[in-house]
Amino acid sequence: MNTPNSVAHRYTNTAVFLHWVIFAMIACGFALAVYMTDLPFSPLKLKYYSWHKWIGVSIFLLVLVRIAWRCTHAAPPLPPAMSERQRRAASASHVLLYLLIVVIPLSGWLYSSSAGVPTVYLGLVQLPDLLARDKSLAELLKTVHGALNYSMLALVAIHAAAAVRHHFVDRDDVLSRMLPFVKLRKNK
Amino acid sequence: MPLASQMFRLILAAAALWLVSPASAQTVNYDKSRISCVSRQMNVPVEAVFRKFTAQIAFDPAHAESGKASIEIDVGSFDLDNAEANDEARGKPWFDARNFPKATFVSTSVKALGGGRFEARGPLTIKGKTFEMVTPFTYRDAPGGGIIDGSFSVKRLQYNIGDGVWKDTDTVADEVLIRYQLALSRPQTPAKK
Numbered sequence: 001m002n003t004p005n006s007v008a009h010r011y012t013n014t015a016v017f018l019h020w021v022i023f024a025m026i027a028c029g030f031a032l033a034v035y036m037t038d039l040p041f042s043p044l045k046l047k048y049y050s051w052h053k054w055i056g057v058s059i060f061l062l063v064l065v066r067i068a069w070r071c072t073h074a075a076p077p078l079p080p081a082m083s084e085r086q087r088r089a090a091s092a093s094h095v096l097l098y099l100l101i102v103v104i105p106l107s108g109w110l111y112s113s114s115a116g117v118p119t120v121y122l123g124l125v126q127l128p129d130l131l132a133r134d135k136s137l138a139e140l141l142k143t144v145h146g147a148l149n150y151s152m153l154a155l156v157a158i159h160a161a162a163a164v165r166h167h168f169v170d171r172d173d174v175l176s177r178m179l180p181f182v183k184l185r186k187n188k
Numbered sequence: 189m190p191l192a193s194q195m196f197r198l199i200l201a202a203a204a205l206w207l208v209s210p211a212s213a214q215t216v217n218y219d220k221s222r223i224s225c226v227s228r229q230m231n232v233p234v235e236a237v238f239r240k241f242t243a244q245i246a247f248d249p250a251h252a253e254s255g256k257a258s259i260e261i262d263v264g265s266f267d268l269d270n271a272e273a274n275d276e277a278r279g280k281p282w283f284d285a286r287n288f289p290k291a292t293f294v295s296t297s298v299k300a301l302g303g304g305r306f307e308a309r310g311p312l313t314i315k316g317k318t319f320e321m322v323t324p325f326t327y328r329d330a331p332g333g334g335i336i337d338g339s340f341s342v343k344r345l346q347y348n349i350g351d352g353v354w355k356d357t358d359t360v361a362d363e364v365l366i367r368y369q370l371a372l373s374r375p376q377t378p379a380k381k
Contacts, residue, residue, distance in 0.1 A: 041272045041273060041275075041276045042353060043353055043354060043356055043359035043360070046229050046230060046359050046360070047230060047359060050229075050230040050232065115269065115270070116234065116235065116268070116269050117232060117234055118232055118233060118234075119232070120230070120231050120232045123230055123231040123232075124231070126232075126233075133269065135269050138269070
């Protein structure tokens with residue numbers, strides 16, 4: 001990692017950090033959502049809904065930082081062995097993932113607004129309601145929010161499977177360069 | 189329900205009838221009237237409306253002190269646009285709508301505060317418990333009559349609303365804002381005494 005050659009082949013520490021923190025938050029937010037929606041109505045359920053929204057707002061803020069970082073710090077180049085089709089697939093899935101990470105919190109916020117429940121970040125900062133209360137719109141946005149999440153789940157599965165394939169089948173550095181504390185293979 | 193509280197309600201109802209004689213009560217336009225409550229859940233303000241209520245009101249801003257109001261809210265008509273929450277609100281820990289279907293307010297005094305602002309005072313009964321309540325309100329002219337607008341806070345736990353696990357005020361705050369808007373027909377000329 002200390003050889004000047006390998007530096008450009010890894011993501012920056014900041015990028016690695018943001019990637020995994022956002023991943024962990026998405027995993028928590030997703031798991032919490034799956035669990036909380038079927039709970040009987042209770043104070044705990046209301047608490048979980050608030051926490052879920054706080055996680056969503058945090059992810060949204062962090063992904064903005066991450067996109068800004070990505071725009072100012074180029075990703076390391078892909079392994080030369082990758083075909084043009086693979087490169088295009090990788091780039092498309094990354095763009096789509098970023099898009100979903102931005103759009104999903106927004107859809108949740110709009111759903112909450114249209115359901116007549118404002119979002120109060122950390123119980124301190126009340127976000128403006130972009131939509132007026134509208135029950136049928138709320139039902140629609142609920143479906144949209146869910147569908148976007150399951151689309152992301154599918155895309156994350158593909159993303160992870162591709163990373164694992166790169167590591168164990170193609171035996172390149174695509175996974176290692178995003179893992180903290182992992183040394184890159186010897187560069188050719 | 190204890191007999192005393194039943195008798196108290198009867199007396200209240202009788203008082204309401206006596207205070208607001210049909211001759212002086214104005215017509216309430218229910219399509220343009222609204223009673224709602226704003227509670228705070230995890231510091232998130234959430235407004236629910238009471239779809240059904242009746243109001244007998246006699247109010248002339250020029251003779252505020254002779255104004256009278258008697259309002260009866262069907263607590264089972266609580267609507268938060270969420271079936272789960274509505275069922276919960278009608279249940280025993282909250283309004284217990286089966287045993288206490290009505291919340292009532294009967295004014296005992298009304299006075300002008302100046303600048304188009306007024307104040308009504310009287311007992312507010314919810315879930316069989318009664319406490320004195322004071323509420324400021326405004327009155328403005330509207331086509332065919334006028335509109336009363338006001339709000340006041342109540343402590344829900346004082347009325348045992350949100351009992352059991354809901355007593356924890358970290359999730360649902362004790363203070364609940366009641367908001368009302370009542371559209372009235374033109375005040376009738378006060379009866380000469």
